[in-house]
Amino acid sequence: MKTIEIMVRSARDIVLGLLAYVIVLVGSGSFLLQHPMGALPSALILISPVIPVAFVLRSIVQLLRHSDELEQRIQLLAVSFSFASTIVLGYTYELIQPFTGVPLSSAFILPLMVVLWLVGLFYFKRRYQ
Amino acid sequence: MKPGKVMLLALRDIAIGVALFLVVSRVGFWGLFLFSSGDVLRQNLLALVMATVMLGALILSPLIPIGFIINSTVRMVQYSDELQQRIFLYAIGFAAAATGLLTFAYGLLEFNGYPPLGMLNIISFMFILLFASLLYFKWRFR
Numbered sequence: 001m002k003t004i005e006i007m008v009r010s011a012r013d014i015v016l017g018l019l020a021y022v023i024v025l026v027g028s029g030s031f032l033l034q035h036p037m038g039a040l041p042s043a044l045i046l047i048s049p050v051i052p053v054a055f056v057l058r059s060i061v062q063l064l065r066h067s068d069e070l071e072q073r074i075q076l077l078a079v080s081f082s083f084a085s086t087i088v089l090g091y092t093y094e095l096i097q098p099f100t101g102v103p104l105s106s107a108f109i110l111p112l113m114v115v116l117w118l119v120g121l122f123y124f125k126r127r128y129q
Numbered sequence: 130m131k132p133g134k135v136m137l138l139a140l141r142d143i144a145i146g147v148a149l150f151l152v153v154s155r156v157g158f159w160g161l162f163l164f165s166s167g168d169v170l171r172q173n174l175l176a177l178v179m180a181t182v183m184l185g186a187l188i189l190s191p192l193i194p195i196g197f198i199i200n201s202t203v204r205m206v207q208y209s210d211e212l213q214q215r216i217f218l219y220a221i222g223f224a225a226a227a228t229g230l231l232t233f234a235y236g237l238l239e240f241n242g243y244p245p246l247g248m249l250n251i252i253s254f255m256f257i258l259l260f261a262s263l264l265y266f267k268w269r270f271r
Contacts, residue, residue, distance in 0.1 A: 046241055047234045057226045064222065069211075076218040077203055083225050083259075084202050087252050088150070088195040094248035106246045107236020110229035117225075 010063040017056035025049040053110075074128055078120030085116045139205035146198035153194060216266045223266075224258040 028045045036042075064075055086109065093104050206217060228251065235246055 042241065043238055043243075046237045049237065050230060050234045053230055053233065057230060061222065061226070064218070072218060073214065076206055076214055076221070079218065079221050079225055080202055080206050081199060083221055083255070084199050085195075086225075087255060088198065090248040091252060092195070103245045104248060105236050105239050106232040106251065107239065109236070109251060110233040113225060113229050 006066045007063060010059045010066070013059035014056055014063070017052045017059060020052035021049055021056065024052055070128065074121065074124045077124045078117055081120035081124075082113050082117035085120075086113050089116075139201045139208070142201035143198055143205070146194045146201060149194035150198065212270060216263065216270055219266045220259060220262040223262040224255060227258050228255045 028048050032042055032045055037045075064072065067075065089112065090104065090109065093100075097103060206214065209217065231254075232246065232251055235243070239245055
């Protein structure tokens with residue numbers, strides 16, 4: 001299969017995965033509100049949106065593998081930046097948390113990582129132009 | 130400068146940055162406790178303004194070594210060779226994706242009343258995953 005075909009297919013899978021994620025998230029939440037059940041089944045239903053997220057991540061990895069050398073280098077710098085910044089920002093928030101009184105939910109780690117990754121990607125793409 | 134020397138310098142800077150971060154954040158933390166329990170703040174306005182400025186500085190002080198750590202990490206990655214960069218990309222990509230996915234799943238459970246995971250546990254988990262995936266991809270690309 002040609003590289004461009006793989007890239008188009010990965011991009012399509014990412015969009016479809018995100019759509020599926022929104023549908024499953026809304027669906028599982030409203031289902032649990034209407035049908036309250038035990039701890040284990042409700043936990044399983046609550047974590048069900050992770051399945052489409054896994055597909056999205058797989059498509060992102062596929063997209064990365066088929067990108068060229070420069071693109072891979074930019075991605076590496078952006079992901080490293082996101083990884084390090086998430087750790088230090090999270091730790092800093094943990095330190096000031098007794099004063100804010102609001103604990104950082106684990107669900108915010110993934111969006112924080114994605115936002116920082118996009119910031120890194122934007123910065124390093126501009127730098128390598 | 131040779132790549133080996135750049136790597137060593139970057140590693141040294143990371144170690145200094147981490148040590149500085151730990152010291153500064155701990156000092157800031159205890160400083161915050163001292164300020165928040167001071168009665169003098171309630172007595173005059175100038176002391177209150179000074180304390181607010183110092184509180185801001187204490188809260189933001191760990192961000193200075195953070196800048197050093199991020200800069201050194203990016204420099205270390207930039208100067209490693211192609212194979213090492215590829216291995217590092219796969220390892221850090223895997224660690225970031227797995228951490229994001231698993232913490233997100235647990236975060237959904239937290240909304241339903243499960244105990245919070247805590248950032249220190251998440252950071253340890255990230256490093257364990259990074260180390261394990263580095264070992265795996267190094268073994269795979271042998």
